[in-house]
Structure formats: C-alpha cells, structure tokens
Amino acid sequence: MAFRPSRLAIFIDGNNMFYAQQKNGWFFDPRRVLNYFANRPEIELVNAYWYTGLKDPQDQRGFRDALVSLGYTVRTKMLKEFHDESNGNRYFQRANLDIEIVIDMFNTVEQYDEIVLFSGDGDFERAIELLRAKKTHITVVSTDGMIARELRNATDRYIDLNDIRSFIEKTERPEPFVSAPVIAPA
Template identity: 25%
Template structure:
C-alpha cells in the first residue's frame, strides 16, 4: 500500500531557525521514498509587497526562489508583510501564515495518510493533534529552536540537519556527515555517532565509532547530550586494523555564525 503524503513548510520559521538554504528537492525525494508518494506540497512564506514593487533586485531574487519551489512541485502560498505602529510609535512588521497552513492541512488531510510538517513552532501542537485524530501520521522536521512539546506530540521528530543533503554541509575537502552522539563513555572518551543515509525505503540509521581526541569541540561533555549535532568525516583508521571511525569532529553549534 502506498501512503499518500503531504508536505507543509512554515518557511519563515525554518529560515529564521537554522534552515536557510534548505534543499526542497531533497525534501520531495524523502517524501517519495519508503512506500510513500507525495500528493500535496505547500510552502508558506512571507513577501514584502512594498519592497517587491520598489526593489528590482529583491523582486527578481524572490521570484527566482519561488520558481525553484514550483519546479520542485510545491505550491507557493504567500503572506504579505503588514506594517503596524504601536502605541509607543514603534514600527513592527507581521506576516504570519500559521492559520493558512493549519486550514489547508486540515482540509487536505482527508485524502492523505502521512503529513510531513516543517516547523519548530509550538503553536502547531493542536494542528498535529487534530491531524492525528483524522488518522494521519504526522512527522515533524525542523532545525533550531524547536518546541519540546511539538517534538513529543508528533509521531516522529527528526532534525533537518540529519537528513542527508537537506541542508548542504560547507565542504573543505572529503565527504562530511552529520550525526548525534550515542553511548558516550566519558571515562574512556569514546562512543558512537548515529547518522542517516538515504535508501530506497527512506532514511536508514547507521553508526560509526568515535573518540573525543578526534574532535575540535570545546568540551567533551557535549557528547553526553544526544540533542547536540556534529559534523565529521568517516575514514579507515590504519592504527585500528583499518576499521572506520569518525574523524575531524566538529559541533555545528560552534561553527554556525
């Protein structure tokens, strides 16, 4: 049985919380694996209407981005930025598409089996519950500043950093991977990195040995928290019978601007 899948992207939340530069084609590829077939793909984003009219470079860059999303199979739903002056005379802007996303997802979920929701915003907890009550499996993907309650409410949560190719790694020679530490022995300074590869059936979890001496992190205590994400290379260690190990380990929190 093929699962009919819908993707709903809260683009502003993703952009502001570590997902700038996300590859939408990789997201579509993921949705079409593991016995699933993408039926709907919606992206909700903000547009500054005034700037679009006045700034040609902004307009061309924005519309080029929109066209890329459409070529990937996404419907682009725009929310125009509104400007408000509060009682203290401070100008604020707002372009919240949460309601649009929630209504569309609820209406379209009638013909879906699985929903991939990209946001870290805890305001979507009730939406997740409503979709689950309609019989849909809800999988959440996000990057930084993710609501812990949203993670718990979803049928599954996965950091977007861990999905191969979704957010390209800045390469400086060799192939890099992203993973999380598991079973770290602080007394002996070793553990394993869990990372994912893209297979025909979907994401496949794998693990590789590491030693803290092969890292540049500020404290090996970071390896005790499986919420911390690291980048590393996987190489054969001639000093250990050419067994594969994680090398050049670096924390993404310490390299991100």
C-alpha cells in the same frame, strides 16, 4: 490485496524555517527535501506546500517560481510591520501563515496518510493532536532551540534538521532528481 503506498503531504513554514536555517548556519534545498521524503516506493507524494511572507508582490519571485516548477504549492501573505517601543523603537516585519497551513492540512486531510511539517511553532500543537486522532502519522522537522516543547511532544516523530543535513543541504551545484516526485491528482 494490492500494495498501496502511504500518501504523503509536506507543509513547510518558510518563515519559521528561514530562521531555523540561519540559526544552524546552513540552508536546505527544496528539491532535496522532496527527494529525501518522497523518493521511496512506499511513498506517494500527494502535495508539497511552501508558505512564505512577502515584502511586496514581486519579492522572492524567482524562488517562488522555482518552487512551483518543483511541484510545490506556494502560499504567500504580505508582511506586516510592527513597532516595538519596548525594544528601542525597533520595527519588525511578520507574516503569520499558521492559519493558512492548518486550513490546507484539514481541507486535504482525506488525501494523505502522513504529513511532514517543517516548523517549530507551538501554535500547531492542537492541529497535530486532531490530525493524529484521525490516524494521520505526523513528522515534525525543526531544530533544537527553535522547536516548541508542546509541538515536539504532540508529534509521532521529530527530526532535527541537523540530523538530515547531509541529505537536504543546499550545495553549490544543483543536484538532479533521482526521479521527479509524482504529485498525485486530487
């Protein structure tokens, strides 16, 4: 019987991770994330998704283009502004992409054996439970203080960002790919 690598999909909740990275005081490099999780002979990267909210259609254009050139599928949604009178009449913006992430997870479930979800949002608990029932191995990456207990308990494996910092942290000079991850055709 021929060896078949485990098929991997990566889902990154960009807005959630932005705040986790701010909390930690360092940022990860999307290229190094792919290298860390997919650059092993027993892994076949089938897709990597990045979800982010935008202030306007041109917001983060350079960053989004760079993600696409690295092989990410980028999903966006316009930020919505909310007014909070209970908090001193402050405005805040939000683009909740949880539904888009779950839709992509379930629309592509036959393409992968395991996923890595970068998010600490407890709203993913039920989706993770259903995916595990389909024998999908789930790894959640977040950081202490930003990971919902329910999500952490629902996953097969939890990785704190700080535990893999030396492998994924953004550095001053760009790091070359050890070998470019191959996104398998659907």
